[in-house]
Amino acid sequence: MLDTELKTQLRGYLEKVVQPIELVASLDDSDASRELEALLADIAELCPKVSVRRADDDPRRPSFAIQRVGTDIGVRFAGIPLGHEFTSLVLALLQVGGYPPKIAPEVAEQIRNLEGEFHFETYFSLSCQNCPDTVQALNAMSVLNPRIRHVAIDGALFPQEVEARQVMAVPTVFLNGEVFGQGRMNVEEILAKLDTGAxxxxxxxxxxxxxxxxxxxxxxxxxxxxxxxxxxxxxxxxxxxxxxxxxxxxxxxxxxxxxxxxxxxxxxxxxxxxxxxxxxxxxxxxxxxxxxxxxxxxxxxxxxxxxxxxxxxxxxxxxxxxxWRTMNVPGEQNYRNKGVTFCPHCDGPLFKGKRVAVIGGGNSGVEAAIDLAGIVAHVTLVEFDHKLRADEVLQRKLRSLGNVEIIVGAQTTEVLGDGKKVTGLRYLDRSSGESRELALEGVFVQIGLxxxxxxxxxxxxxxxxxxxxxxxxxxxxxxxxxxxxxxxxxxxxxxxxxxxxxxxxxxxxxxxxxxxxxxxxxxxxxx
Known part of the structure; x- marks a missing residue:
């Protein structure tokens, strides 16, 4: 699963593990489970303080817990934490294994003193550069305070769960079953929401x-x-x-x-x-x-x-x-993180197989449309001007894609939705003066700063x-x-x-x- 170079690097990190840890897997017969099983086996081979056990005790499969042996200290990943989340996996192994998180002493003490039971669930995407900070913050907090439990969930592997919970942006964090927050959060920001006197x-x-x-x-x-x-x-x-x-x-x-x-x-x-x-x-x-x-x-x-x-x-x-500059049209704020988003890299995988629009014909907008075209069913690029403003090389690439439509001279006037999520977009054709609608499920805003x-x-x-x-x-x-x-x-x-x-x-x-x-x-x- 891991190549030789990555194994060498990981072996060096795992030398910092001071307490024995166990990787407890819940698997099924899917390809993803087989990949996870191979990854866990590779990790265990690199450090004598790490062992693997299959329990199949978690309904999310594939998933695994990293548990400090003989304690209730641990974290859980539902999915295969590679890509941007590989660092989160490495830090979780070290911290559960006794290597202290890099948190200021006064902040760590504040975490230990939190009272109550906190069950966090974070939905992430492997292509999201914002997600690791949130995942790593909650993992570190759960290591410092066993009353805090955290599971990091790869939304791409659990699409039905994502759909049922209306997760349309990552990271999205649930606390005890209710939405706690969306977007990048660090330890201090999470603490400020939990500790009202902070x-x-x-x-x-x-x-x-x-x-x-x-x-x-x-x-x-x-x-x-x-x-x-x-x-x-x-x-x-x-x-x-x-x-x-x-x-x-x-x-x-x-x-x-x-x-x-x-x-x-x-x-x-x-x-x-x-x-x-x-x-x-x-x-x-x-x-x-x-x-x-x-x-x-x-x-x-x-x-x-x-x-x-x-x-x-x-x-x-x-x-x-x-x-990010917003469109300032009706529905935009109502459906922010419910279909309206600003990061194609982070949230694009959540719209796999769906229809989306990109607002903006500059370099950022065209690059976003090209990126999304490889993930979603169809992309409509909407530009206010009567021509695209992106570099010609990007325009040629965009026009070569079969699932992309370009609409210029269009002024977005409203984001449409059903109260829970985006269902469409209304725009004004600046040439004819006609109001038109697009049926879609996501709007990626890329119109500057x-x-x-x-x-x-x-x-x-x-x-x-x-x-x-x-x-x-x-x-x-x-x-x-x-x-x-x-x-x-x-x-x-x-x-x-x-x-x-x-x-x-x-x-x-x-x-x-x-x-x-x-x-x-x-x-x-x-x-």
Whole structure:
């Protein structure tokens, strides 16, 4: 099942297993079960502390539990966790085998102290780059607290279950039989939903922090580079982010990051975080900026967070990035994750054999349509303009596919549904003025990005597109406040450019700090 190179790598990882574990399989006579049986046998051969036993005690087949012998500590996979989930499998083997999860001590203690019974089920896709974070977070939590149980389910192997539970986006997480959340979630985000007092405690901790020399708002490539460059100057540096990694986490293949021929978004995001943590940066993840209060008499800029806490700094670097642009039509929000989605790589397999539409005729839209054509029954690409805007090579590829229809000059006006899921799409033919409908089950929106700058309105100057206006040094309209990356007016929204802009903003912020007036020293008064 595993090739020689992969076995060699896995053997090295399994040397970290310190407690015996058992792989308990539930199988049937399907090809998938035979594949899983071979995989488990390969794993057991690589480590004397790992054994395999067939029990057939779980209704989902193929599935298997990873169990610490003599304890109730374990996790379960329903399916064959390869592809993007192979890392989840390796980490689960290590953690059940006694290797500690990489979780901050205070967070681990919070997990252990959770009271109640928590049965999580996560539906994933092997092609989803967002799913592993959620799977790995819940697996780690179940290892730390046996009252938390988790099974990760490959939706492609259990289509009837997916259909019955109306799973139309991955990852989708159920808790005790009810929908708990959809989309990528880390440990802190899951804890915040389980532990209702966590947000208040976090706010109190943040309020107690002393002012920073430089505070970076945003954890994407621009924010990470800014924090590293600022910290290297030996100044007090903080980084606050709603989701460290930003859009990079939603990016599948990266082939234009100079000196790295190929990587994937989540892998790059992990490397960015590790690099930031190598320096004395106070990293505050999972916190959303809600308001900017420019400096007053005390010379400190203030960032008010959504949880009510606020952080102050002599200089700010705004690097909050951008988000997917929505169509803003009736039905879009109602059916989000119920047929309306933004990630063809993640959710495409859930629409196997179905009819879908892709909205947008740029490179992203055409690439999505090409990708989906190999999975779904039929793809209709809908473009507002009267011609596609994608590169010609992509257009030729798209037009060569037999199950793709292209509609140009079409304005999407409504997403249709039956109250539970998408059933169609209504659009206006811009040439004839006629309203038309498409019967389909999925809508993939690929119409560009919007800067995450809503919270800044009325403070720094924004462009008509909502981008933060900056000069050649990255400075905004307010002295001491800088911006970098996709949220700014810098042209060409690329990872490598964002990193350079983040570094430039940090150097400019340092230059600003060293030119600030020095406070007069206190004068001693004779008794």
């Amino acid at each position: 947000a208040a405690r976090s706010a109190e901790r943040l309020k107690a922090k002393a002012p920073f020399d430089v505070l970076v708002v945003g954890g994407g490539p621009a924010g990470a580079a800014a924090a590293i460059y600022a910290a290297r100057k030996g100044i007090r540096t903080g980084l606050v982010a709603e989701r460290f990694g930003g859009q990079v986490l939603d990016t599948l293949a990266i082939e234009n990051f100079i000196s790295v021929p190929y990587t994937e978004g989540p892998k790059l995001a992990t490397a960015l975080e590790e690099h930031v943590r190598d320096y004395e940066v106070d990293l505050m993840n999972g916190e959303r900026a809600a308001q900017l209060v420019p400096a007053d008499a005390d010379g400190l800029h203030e960032v008010v967070l959504a949880n009510g806490a606020s952080l102050k700094a002599k200089a700010l670097i705004l690097a909050t990035g951008a988000r 919007l800067p995450n700058s809503d919270w800044l309105k009325g403070t720094v100057k924004l462009s008509p597109r909502g981008e933060i206006e900056i000069d050649a040094r990255g400075e905004t309209s307010i002295p001491g406040i800088f911006a970098a990356g996709d949220v700014s007016t810098v042209p060409y929204k690329q990872i490598v450019i964002a990193m350079g802009e983040g570094a430039k903003a940090a150097l400019s912020a340092f230059d600003h700090l060293i030119r600030l007036p020095v406070a007069p020293a206190a004068t001693a008064v004779a008794a």
